Amino acid sequence: MPARRIFRLPRLLAAAGFLLLLAPLSGRIAAQEANAPIGHVKTVSGEAWVGPRGAAPEARPGMPVHVGAVMRTGRTGTLGVTLKDNTVMSFGPDTEVVVDDYLFDPGQGGLKLAASITRGTMNFVSGLIAKLRPDAQSVRTPTGTIGVRGTQFLVKVDDPAQTTE
Amino acid sequence: MLRLRALLLLAAALWLVGCAAPQPVPRTYVVLLESPDGTTGRVVVSDAGGSRVLERAGQGTVIGDARGATFEVDDAQRQRDFGGAIGARPPVPEAVVLHFERSGVRLVPESQRRMVELAARIREWPAVELLIVGHTDTVGDGPFNERLGLARAQAVAAELASRGVSPLSLTIESRGERELLVNTPDETDEPRNRRVVVSIR
Numbered sequence: 173m174p175a176r177r178i179f180r181l182p183r184l185l186a187a188a189g190f191l192l193l194l195a196p197l198s199g200r201i202a203a204q205e206a207n208a209p210i211g212h213v214k215t216v217s218g219e220a221w222v223g224p225r226g227a228a229p230e231a232r233p234g235m236p237v238h239v240g241a242v243m244r245t246g247r248t249g250t251l252g253v254t255l256k257d258n259t260v261m262s263f264g265p266d267t268e269v270v271v272d273d274y275l276f277d278p279g280q281g282g283l284k285l286a287a288s289i290t291r292g293t294m295n296f297v298s299g300l301i302a303k304l305r306p307d308a309q310s311v312r313t314p315t316g317t318i319g320v321r322g323t324q325f326l327v328k329v330d331d332p333a334q335t336t337e
Numbered sequence: 338m339l340r341l342r343a344l345l346l347l348a349a350a351l352w353l354v355g356c357a358a359p360q361p362v363p364r365t366y367v368v369l370l371e372s373p374d375g376t377t378g379r380v381v382v383s384d385a386g387g388s389r390v391l392e393r394a395g396q397g398t399v400i401g402d403a404r405g406a407t408f409e410v411d412d413a414q415r416q417r418d419f420g421g422a423i424g425a426r427p428p429v430p431e432a433v434v435l436h437f438e439r440s441g442v443r444l445v446p447e448s449q450r451r452m453v454e455l456a457a458r459i460r461e462w463p464a465v466e467l468l469i470v471g472h473t474d475t476v477g478d479g480p481f482n483e484r485l486g487l488a489r490a491q492a493v494a495a496e497l498a499s500r501g502v503s504p505l506s507l508t509i510e511s512r513g514e515r516e517l518l519v520n521t522p523d524e525t526d527e528p529r530n531r532r533v534v535v536s537i538r
Contacts (some may be wrong), residue, residue: 214428215426217425234505254430260429264421293422315401316365323377324371324373325367325368325369326415327365328367
């Protein structure tokens with residue numbers, strides 16, 4: 173069997189080559205995971221944007237959401253997103269929310285969701301992260317932090333710029 | 338004269354009380370709700386007023402208020418302040434289980450009927466992501482059941498597709514006989530283990 177001989181002869185070389193081949197590949201896989209979406213836009217009405225601050229395109233259903241992306245709605249807009257762990261977040265008009273930190277890797281014990289809302293309104297339904305690790309979810313507001321222990325809640329943050337008092 | 342002055346003072350005092358009476362609308366606040374699964378969890382608010390727990394549906398608290406009081410938020414206020422966010426809420430992810438006849442890819446009649454309604458619901462689901470996982474009972478060997486589990490999952494995916502389901506993403510997997518719902522010895526005919534779980538997100 174000539175095919176078998178090929179494998180037997182330069183085994184060391186083949187192993188080295190395999191490692192060389194693997195090295196850049198594993199790097200690429202890691203990079204892909206870092207860039208992998210953490211969820212998707214599901215509902216949009218009116219003006220809404222999702223993406224990097226200052227360069228966020230208009231949101232549409234199916235658009236991926238990444239860690240650090242700014243989710244924003246205009247005066248008449250609403251937006252709903254669902255994350256990989258089944259966390260469901262939706263926003264009323266004039267809202268701005270960022271998912272600052274997100275880990276969902278139950279096999280490795282990586283479980284975390286940290287979001288911040290700087291203005292507007294949000295309906296939050298916790299998902300598997302809260303079920304698996306009850307203290308791993310938090311939502312920051314300008315005046316305090318909400319620790320989420322597996323539930324649904326509403327939060328409203330007034331835009332300081334629009335305060336008339 | 339004295340009585341008149343007293344009356345005027347009283348009137349002034351009442352007027353002041355009347356002015357103060359309307360509760361100021363809370364600026365930044367959180368309201369606990371019942372979860373879609375019918376349970377109610379808790380939220381813990383930490384701010385200048387320390388830390389407090391909400392554990393009843395409808396209970397709210399101002400965030401950043403040193404007094405740290407809680408209050409009830411009625412439906413009218415909820416709708417006024419949060420109508421947009423509530424209306425935009427995507428469907429909450431769910432999992433549906435379908436069952437199979439012995440050692441094949443045919444659904445039991447009950448699950449076949451369910452398929453119609455399931456496909457209709459998934460078609461309405463915005464930007465739907467599907468995970469379809471096939472399982473078997475312990476009749477037959479491991480490798481056979483890996484293939485059978487996959488075939489079951491593929492059969493469900495094909496039937497959903499034929500009913501007009503076109504998901505944003507579709508993942509098909511088999512667990513064979515590795516994740517039994519009901520633990521049995523090997524070579525045991527167990528209808529509850531012959532299943533496909535469709536996770537809809």
